[in-house]
Amino acid sequence: MVPDSNSVSTSASLTEDVNISFENITHIVRHSLLPRGGKTILNGVNGQFNAGELSVIIGQSGAGKSTLLDILAGYTDATGGNIFVNGRLRNVKLFRRRSCYILQDDRVQDMLTIHESLHFAAELKLGNHISTEQKNERIKEIVESLGVKAAIRTRAANLSGGQRKRLAIGLELVNDPPVMFLDEPISGLDVSTAYRLILLLRGLARQGRTIIISMHQPSATLLNKVDRLYALVEGRCGYMGSVSLLVPFLAENGLTCPAYHNPVDFFIEISDPNDKNNVVVKQMLVQQSDNGRNISYLQNTVIVNDKDDELVCLSTLPSPKEDPTNKILLALKSTYPTTSLKQFAILTRRTLLTIWRDPSFVLMNVSIHIMMALFVGTLFFKVGGDAKYMRDNFNFLYFSLMFLMFTAFSSATVRFPDQVPIARREHFNRWYNTGAYLGSTLASILPMQTISTLSFCLITYLLTGQPLESLRIAQYSFTLVLVSYVAVCVGLFNGSLFTVKNAVIFGPFLIMPFTVFSGFFLKFEDAPTFFQWIFHISFLKHGLVGLVLSIMGMERPKLACTDTYCHYAKPRQFLKDYDQFIRVSGSFETWLRSTPRSDNEWFKCIGQKIWALED
Numbered sequence: 001m002v003p004d005s006n007s008v009s010t011s012a013s014l015t016e017d018v019n020i021s022f023e024n025i026t027h028i029v030r031h032s033l034l035p036r037g038g039k040t041i042l043n044g045v046n047g048q049f050n051a052g053e054l055s056v057i058i059g060q061s062g063a064g065k066s067t068l069l070d071i072l073a074g075y076t077d078a079t080g081g082n083i084f085v086n087g088r089l090r091n092v093k094l095f096r097r098r099s100c101y102i103l104q105d106d107r108v109q110d111m112l113t114i115h116e117s118l119h120f121a122a123e124l125k126l127g128n129h130i131s132t133e134q135k136n137e138r139i140k141e142i143v144e145s146l147g148v149k150a151a152i153r154t155r156a157a158n159l160s161g162g163q164r165k166r167l168a169i170g171l172e173l174v175n176d177p178p179v180m181f182l183d184e185p186i187s188g189l190d191v192s193t194a195y196r197l198i199l200l201l202r203g204l205a206r207q208g209r210t211i212i213i214s215m216h217q218p219s220a221t222l223l224n225k226v227d228r229l230y231a232l233v234e235g236r237c238g239y240m241g242s243v244s245l246l247v248p249f250l251a252e253n254g255l256t257c258p259a260y261h262n263p264v265d266f267f268i269e270i271s272d273p274n275d276k277n278n279v280v281v282k283q284m285l286v287q288q289s290d291n292g293r294n295i296s297y298l299q300n301t302v303i304v305n306d307k308d309d310e311l312v313c314l315s316t317l318p319s320p321k322e323d324p325t326n327k328i329l330l331a332l333k334s335t336y337p338t339t340s341l342k343q344f345a346i347l348t349r350r351t352l353l354t355i356w357r358d359p360s361f362v363l364m365n366v367s368i369h370i371m372m373a374l375f376v377g378t379l380f381f382k383v384g385g386d387a388k389y390m391r392d393n394f395n396f397l398y399f400s401l402m403f404l405m406f407t408a409f410s411s412a413t414v415r416f417p418d419q420v421p422i423a424r425r426e427h428f429n430r431w432y433n434t435g436a437y438l439g440s441t442l443a444s445i446l447p448m449q450t451i452s453t454l455s456f457c458l459i460t461y462l463l464t465g466q467p468l469e470s471l472r473i474a475q476y477s478f479t480l481v482l483v484s485y486v487a488v489c490v491g492l493f494n495g496s497l498f499t500v501k502n503a504v505i506f507g508p509f510l511i512m513p514f515t516v517f518s519g520f521f522l523k524f525e526d527a528p529t530f531f532q533w534i535f536h537i538s539f540l541k542h543g544l545v546g547l548v549l550s551i552m553g554m555e556r557p558k559l560a561c562t563d564t565y566c567h568y569a570k571p572r573q574f575l576k577d578y579d580q581f582i583r584v585s586g587s588f589e590t591w592l593r594s595t596p597r598s599d600n601e602w603f604k605c606i607g608q609k610i611w612a613l614e615d
């Protein structure tokens with residue numbers, strides 16, 4: 001494509017202009033896996049967006065605005081067509097380092113203030129070559145440019161819609177990207193807030209950035225501030241150029257915009273299939289396609305500056321000191337501004353701070369565990385010391401296992417999807433890698449999980465009258481803590497795949513195989529051979545084995561019997577029977593025969609035993 005001759009020269013704040021052009025972009029979504037069929041959302045659109053300009057994509061709802069933005073931002077791959085950056089075919093990886101995408105309903109961290117959010121963004125997005133003073137200076141500049149100084153200590157949850165939108169923009173401005181895409185930034189804002197936001201975006205553009213936004217129907221006042229209009233009609237480009245040239249362009253095509261009518265409103269009205277002028281619009285589009293997709297409808301823009309353009313004052317950030325010989329290699333590598341370890345540390349700090357600010361979830365979780373422990377402890381009161389209740393004791397162990405697994409699993413399942421929109425935006429805009437994010441999520445969940453699980457373990461252990469031996473208590477608690485950690489991981493996996501609603505529906509399906517093959521409901525031998533492998537991967541089975549051993553193993557002496565006859569007076573007998581039932585990890589008999597006499601000896605060779613079990 002031929003770049004516009006009228007594009008503005010940019011200000012000193014950005015090192016390089018990024019002019020984006022695209023040719024013949026087509027996007028088809030398939031309704032099924034079959035290659036045939038599908039819906040054409042973009043039908044061979046061409047266009048150009050230049051540095052220094054505020055460009056606006058307009059069109060009816062469903063015209064394909066968001067899809068075009070997604071494709072230009074590199075969020076979605078187009079089915080066909082080419083995108084160029086400064087006249088050269090775009091390398092998406094490199095482009096994403098120089099651009100950011102703010103989605104329509106972008107969320108920010110509700111529990112953090114504007115200052116804290118910007119501070120964490122600066123820590124993550126600015127490399128070590130930028131000093132703390134420079135980072136603070138940057139935050140100050142952004143706050144002033146965004147006009148949110150008065151609300152700097154206000155938590156995002158309490159900000160107005162306009163302030164939240166400005167915060168979302170500010171977060172991406174931290175590392176000064178030369179290209180910014182914003183999907184419907186003014187939707188839901190009142191006229192004056194929308195106007196201020198558009199002024200801000202135009203000010204950012206005037207500093208040399210390429211700013212591309214989508215809008216439904218901008219008012220005449222907003223249109224005055226727009227440099228380039230890109231109008232989509234049912235997936236085709238109907239017009240591109242200055243707002244002032246739209247009316248003459250339409251008149252050339254026999255479409256007369258009534259006097260005092262907002263030309264964009266008029267354009268959108270006639271784009272409606274039910275409008276009487278729609279036939280002419282269709283003809284216009286067909287004509288453009290027939291002309292070999294010529295770009296006669298792509299008009300040049302006329303840049304007009306005014307005093308409001310001085311609103312934004314962001315200084316240039318120093319570039320990292322790089323060895324020029326390594327520059328190309330570095331450019332091709334998918335690097336982040338900070339190391340994974342630093343990302344992990346910052347994200348963990350951020351998550352812990354949000355948990356600290358809103359401890360209701362943690363408090364509820366711990367309280368539920370304590371209440372449930374008291375309830376279960378009362379139900380199974382003192383069953384642990386009487387051989388008559390050996391079976392009840394076993395049921396209690398299984399119940400504890402299931403309860404802790406389910407609470408850990410479901411709390412991770414519902415918490416994670418909540419964070420996904422934020423994580424998706426931040427990850428897409430290259431704040432951090434997924435490993436650092438998942439690691440920090442886990443690291444911030446586990447302390448709460450440990451406290452809840454240990455509270456449950458200790459209360460139930462005492463109330464149910466289990467033997468008061470430190471080694472047994474430690475093994476019992478450790479086993480349950482480990483089971484709950486695994487359940488958290490499975491819950492995070494589930495939560496990362498689905499929305500909250502679907503994750504809740506899919507959750508039981510995911511966890512059920514582990515439950516059925518836990519060695520409680522089904523005998524190993526009775527399971528069909530081709531299903532028996534599931535016993536081996538069931539963390540609940542391994543958990544149950546660990547619990548049974550901690551209570552009935554380790555040479556536990558004969559129990560008191562308050563009945564005429566207690567079959568399981570000798571815990572060894574119970575282990576024998578249980579082994580016949582489960583017969584998975586080797587044999588308890590082997591274990592029993594070689595179990596050392598004292599706890600101390602047992603402790604020394606526990607590692608050996610575990611391996612023996614697996615054999």
Ligand SMILES: Nc1ncnc2c1ncn2[C@@H]1O[C@H](COP(=O)(O)OP(=O)(O)OP(=O)(O)O)[C@@H](O)[C@H]1O
Pocket residue numbers: 029039041059060061062063064065066067068216
């Ligand atoms: N994955 C998909 N599968 C099927 N249809 C889709 C898909 N994505 C988008 N569409 C359809 O493509 C059309 C364009 O969608 P898009 O979101 O780009 O429109 P839009 O112009 O941004 O609309 P709005 O202004 O309402 O957000 C719509 O009709 C939408 O239903």
